[in-house]
Amino acid sequence: MKSPEGGVSVIVRAGDYESVHYALALAAAALAVNKPAVLFFTMAGIRALEGPPPALADWHRDAVNRKVGVGDFETLLAACVELGARFIVCEMGLRSLGIDRAGLRRDVPFTVAGIVTLLEETKPGMHLVTL
Template sequence: MSDDGVSVILRSDDYESVHYGLALAAAALAVNKPAVLFFTMGGIRALQGSPPALQDWDRDAANRARGVGDFETLLQACVELGARLIVCEMGLRSLDIDRASLRADIPFAVAGLVTLLEETKPGMHLVSL
């Protein structure tokens, strides 16, 4: 993999932000660029349950019907293509979310901003949604 990939901070619990972050990471991985997904604050809700507790969730079915990659397809693509998923420890504490409430089928690490910055290698873009 080349070094010029993306680190995406998912900090909102709205469907559009999370969906676009997953699409951006999946696209980077598809062209052999590394991707880091950092779930913090409201964005952590994307990993709570199936379906996740995201605002405007009904758009997922509409996207699927229109041939647009849906949430689960994009999330699984990110996992299968080797994205590094990090759940923010500070975000978990701030929102009083128990790690056990997050999906067990998605591999992620619980860490903080220092780890995000360490994983964002020189040449990678850091994007916050």
């Protein structure tokens, strides 16, 4: 059972590996200590849910992370899914970039919604972070 206090809502708007990787790590850490986590993918951050592999700048960093024992993209993404992160894909971002939701990963249970939904899902006491 998730703790009613704390947790994170992360706005994933950057399309680079480092930003998306850290967003997943932050959400996975919150979930591991029974805090809720919301991942809101918008603009270039939506590219993280394309693929695999996702169309992210600096993707080579994933192999480097794996080699040095740092959780890689797929491991962190799977942990977030398994631990119950709430995934939201921004409808405005999809439209703005002309991305078809049918091209997004099917193994990630996401909802297409907007900023209002993000704010509703960010409960009192949760931290709102943008990466």
